[in-house]
Amino acid sequence: MKFTTISIARKLKFYQLLVFDQVLQSGSLVRAAQALNLTQPAVTKIIHELESYFDAPLLVRSNRGVTATELGELVVLRAKSLLAELRSLTDEVNAFQQGTAGQVMVGTLISASTSLLPKAIRLLKQRAPGVLVSLRVGQMDQLFPALAVGEVDLVVGRVPDDWSWRNQSPSLDVEVLYGEELSVVAGAAHPLHGKGAISLHDLHTYPWVLPTRDSLLRRTSDQMFAAAGLSTPDNVAESLSILTNLSLMQDQRTVALMPYEATLQFVAAGMLKAFDLGAPMQFGDIGCFFSNARNLGPAARLFRECLYLAARAESDPQQATLDT
Incomplete structure (x- = not known):
């Protein structure tokens, strides 16, 4: 046939x-x-x-x-591409008939989940309470294919150092939002806190929580130890779960490597404290990934605008209140 x-x-x-x-x-x-x-x-x-x-x-x-x-x-x-276009059509019809409405699907990596996205969602809800935001947490190898076929509208996370991903997904592009730093943290009562500037050598024998080996952050952590002339610590647990990592560090011995923004609320609450390693550690750029082969629906466009406003607050604490 x-x-x-x-x-x-x-x-x-x-x-x-x-x-x-x-x-x-x-x-x-x-x-x-x-x-x-x-x-x-x-x-x-x-x-x-x-x-x-x-x-x-x-x-x-x-x-x-x-x-x-x-x-x-x-x-x-x-079918995924057709359904993505159908969802965009639904959003545009709803926005036309009812005002701002619809749904936005956002893929996210751990580095953007705890600070940037909540700020962007709060901004969106101030402007359009009827928009539904659905978050999908994953790694690049999961989120990029979903973005390419329209399962998600945007992906927010760290821009890979190796830009060969563009050869594998030529329809995808990225706009850099801000630069992110890394923190080495532990429970607030860890014995090495309060000793001034220390080194990775001082922390090397303690238990560590490191990112899983398939993550961008793990590659960064491996490079960090290598640059200090150290191997990866022997006593390691691998996890990308912030809550799990937080619980492990409450033994006041376990050390973890985390994006700076992801640690702020726990440091402010007195649950974690960052070590002074003498110089800031760069994690890389946080960006908003999108498909240049597909037009965003009204809800996704509005969320992207809110994302850019929230990113300004990440890069400039003076704007933390965010104009509305």
């Missing part, structure tokens, strides 16, 4: 593609049905309709759930 644009337009429905995408995200027909508030037979029927139309299986079913066939991967890749 040869497909044409007209034949596909007549047979396929956006709702079928939405269900198919949810099934693959959930990894299960049952969980997809729950997420969509449908019955499992209804979801199964829609998948069968799609497979009947394409005259080929789209899913591989096993005891561990469902995955896409090769054809299914092709269909869902295009």
Whole structure:
């Protein structure tokens, strides 16, 4: 059977593609049905309709759930882009008819999650309370593909030192928001606090919490130790969970490497204290990543404006109150 644009337009429905995408995200027909508030037979029927139309299986079913066939991967890749455009159309129609409304999907890395994004969201809610902001936390290798196909509108996080990612994702671009520093921190009662400037050599034998090995921050931490003529500490836990790291440091011995902005609220609360290592450590630039192949909807455009205002406060504490 040869497909044409007209034949596909007549047979396929956006709702079928939405269900198919949810099934693959959930990894299960049952969980997809729950997420969509449908019955499992209804979801199964829609998948069968799609497979009947394409005259080929789209899913591989096993005891561990469902995955896409090769054809299914092709269909869902295009479906994500179509659904992203449908979401933008919905936002624009709502904004036109009701005023500022809609939804913005934001991917974020740990470095931007604790300070910059809350400020931007507060600004957005002051201007447009009806806009729903959905955050997705992940690593670059998860968030960039999602941004490329429209699953998220923007990604906020550290700009990689290696810009080869642009060769892998040529449709993506970035605007730098501000420069971020790093802090080496521990519980406020750590025995080396209050001893003035110390070195990494002094901290090396203590327990450390370091970022996971697939993260940009881990590469930075490895370079930090190497520059000091040290190997990675032997006593290490790997974690990107701020709350887990905070709990570990309450033993008043464990040391962690964290983005400066991520530590501020815990330092202010007396839970953490930063070590004076004699000179500031640069983490890199924090940027807003976007797809130059897709126009942002009104909600996402408004959020990006709020993000830029919040970034000014990150780079200039004098603007911490943020004009509204």
